[in-house]
Amino acid sequence: MNVFIAGFQHETNTFAPTLADWAAFQAGSGFPPYRRGPEIVEAYRGKAIPIGGFIVEAEARGWSLIASGWAGANPSAHVTRDAFERIAGDIDEDLRAALAGPGVDAVYLDLHGAAVAEHLDDPEGELLARVRALVGPQVPIVASLDLHANVTARMLALADALAAYRTYPHVDMKDTGALAATLLARRLERGAREPLAVRRLDFLLPLNAQSTMTAPADAVYDELLRLDATHGSVLSFAMGFPAADIAECGPVIWAHGEAAATAVDALFARVDQPRSQWRLDLKTxxxxxxxxxxxxxxxxxxxxxxxxxxxxxxxxxxxxxxxxxxxxxxxxxxxxxxxxxxxxxxxxxxxxxxxxxxxxxxxxxxxxxxxxxxxxxxxxxxxxxxxxxxxxxxxxxxxxxxxxxxxxxxxxxxxxxxxxxxxxxxxxxxxxxxxxxxxxxxxxxxxxxxxxxxxxxxxxxxxxxxxxxxxxxxxxxxxxxxxxxxxxxxxxxxxxxxxx
Incomplete structure (x- = not known):
């Protein structure tokens, strides 16, 4: 099976002073610098980023990987139009070539989920739409997301499955890439998308309250794992990045699986009440x-x-x-x-x-x-x-x-x-x-x-x-x-x- 892989990582604070231009993605700084093509597989295999975990799991399953570009830049204000279109353009060009050559049986995207571009409120949704337009409705698309993703309805509709980190600090990035590969395997075995359930919360979660090393988030994610074990679901709780001035900023809970709705409702109840559990002690x-x-x-x-x-x-x-x-x-x-x-x-x-x-x-x-x-x-x-x-x-x-x-x-x-x-x-x-x-x-x-x-x-x-x-x-x-x-x-x- 030929799996096309690519990545685009940016967390956008629309209130911040500095844009993420093409040079920021080329430099990487806190991220690997921009890479494109087969070298991605060698450079990122097993590394502590989602695509690193996906590569290991995919190769263990005997899948062949067709690598495009992987781009990441430090969080900042909006991604410039030029930077996004360069990244998306490379992925588009490589995907067209793969479709014309060896063929593409599935697509994996290593996404953040909280990017905002100068010309797009939902760059990840736009990237998924462009990929979907090329591969058609039958080719599975899965993606991994950051725990801080502002997950949009468009992203959920266009992807066959999405998986978000379950730790903050993010010590499970590689594991989440592997989980995305597992979701792809489930999708392939079933021959169709698994049932999806989604619930959006109506309050913003402060970033410091989201740490899974402290209460209440530690217990919430323990409950998420318990619910998955009970219902055979794959739950995700993206707590959102609360500094993106877009209509769909905020926390979202979703799950894939036959009992997805039951699992989502149970986790929603745990997160939603009491809301006082999420309040902070901040000092001057x-x-x-x-x-x-x-x-x-x-x-x-x-x-x-x-x-x-x-x-x-x-x-x-x-x-x-x-x-x-x-x-x-x-x-x-x-x-x-x-x-x-x-x-x-x-x-x-x-x-x-x-x-x-x-x-x-x-x-x-x-x-x-x-x-x-x-x-x-x-x-x-x-x-x-x-x-x-x-x-x-x-x-x-x-x-x-x-x-x-x-x-x-x-x-x-x-x-x-x-x-x-x-x-x-x-x-x-x-x-x-x-x-x-x-x-x-x-x-x-x-x-x-x-x-x-x-x-x-x-x-x-x-x-x-x-x-x-x-x-x-x-x-x-x-x-x-x-x-x-x-x-x-x-x-x-x-x-x-x-x-x-």
Whole structure:
């Protein structure tokens, strides 16, 4: 059997300041750079991304793979028209060639599900429509989706089956690709689509409430697995990406299988009530630092604070300074010299200045940016300070944590700067602080710190929770609203509640 495979990954924060252009997909940064053709199979086989799991499962079943393009870019504002049409155009060209040559018996797409383009509210739905138009109604199409997908009616109608991640942090990306292959095998064995049931929730879920390492999401996904075992269904609960101003933004539950409706209704009841279970405890930067310093005094492991509103995994550019200002104002570095670290701050100018000066040098530096957030607000002013260059690096990092195991990130010239006893990890290209190696490559040993500030919302928990004495979430000014009710929505249905 010939299976055509391709991928398009982008999570779009329509309120964020920076677009995802073609160069962003070519660079990849936190994702693999754009690849096309047979090399995808060799490059991604078994890797910790969905297509990696699909490839392994497909080959185990004896399927032949016809590879097109795989594109991923860091979360940001809209995907440009040019970038999307290049990616979709490559897939279209390769699919036409496959249909004219060896033939195509099925299609697998590695999608995110929460992309928005300059000219399309639902790029994944559009991509599925273009593929469906070429292969016709009988060829099965399956896709894997991110847990944060804003799943549209068009996506559900055009695909034979969809499977979403079941963990956040996403430590099951490879497993979800394998699950998509299982759904394809079920579809082929049945000879027709399995029954589908779908229910959409009418409230937005804050990103920080979605972590499956904490309540209530941990118990919800335990229930999902129990229901699948009981009913023989394949359930998915996409909690949605609550920063995309489109009509179909929000959480969706669906299932494939004979008892799909029963399974969906049961999971819906568990998620929908009580809604108070999804509410958050968010702290101001000042309050978070005060509490963290008090906790750190008696702790033998670091206190970790999530700088959630500048999360580069949700549309931030990893360059705001609210948490750094709070650390310096509280004298955190004087209290624990060299044992307080923040990272990573994307500031190519500061990194270049450090490299020009050399390790051990002292420089007058301007760190970070004041960036537009929403509603006419801006983030905090840059930090101007005298800094010591503690470590220089080229930014080539191999990840070792549960999410990115074996993955490579390319951050460009990078440096560890010490400012008033605080270690600031600076890089030239943004990436989310989700792996301890992103501190270590700059000479910062996270396990030895008293206080760590991570530019992340939830993904950091996979690698940092095992070493953290406490985890706090701070709401410093930034492009990714921790509370969806803060955003100036214009296109959500009137029936959609901005808070649980």
């Amino acid at each position: 930067p000042e309050a978070a630092v005060r509490e963290a310093l008090a906790l750190a005094a008696g702790a033998d492991q670091p206190v970790v604070i999530a700088d959630t509103q500048d999360n580069p995994g949700a549309g931030g550019d990893s360059n705001t300074t609210g948490m750094l200002h709070a650390l310096l104002a509280a004298g955190a570095g004087e209290r624990f010299p060299g044992q307080v670290a923040i990272g990573l701050l994307a500031d190519p100018e500061a990194a270049a200045q450090a490299h020009a000066a050399g390790e051990g040098a002292q420089i007058e530096v301007r760190l970070g940016r004041s960036v537009p957030t929403w509603g006419g607000r801006h983030s905090d002013a840059p930090v101007t300070a005298r800094a010591t260059v503690r470590r220089l690096a080229d930014g080539q990092v191999t990840l070792k944590g549960p999410m990115g195991m074996g993955g490579e990130v390319r951050l460009g010239p990078s440096a560890c700067l010490e400012v008033q006893g605080v270690l600031v990890g600076v890089c030239s290209r943004k990436t989310q602080m989700l792996d301890r190696e992103l501190f270590r490559f700059l000479g910062i040993a996270p396990e030895s710190m008293k206080l760590l500030i991570n530019k992340s919302s939830v993904h950091f928990r996979a690698d940092f929770a095992p070493i953290a004495s406490h985890i706090l979430v701070a709401k410093a000014a930034g492009p990714m609203a921790a509370d969806p009710a803060d955003l100036p929505w214009t296109r959500l249905p009137a029936t959609m509640s901005l808070r649980p």
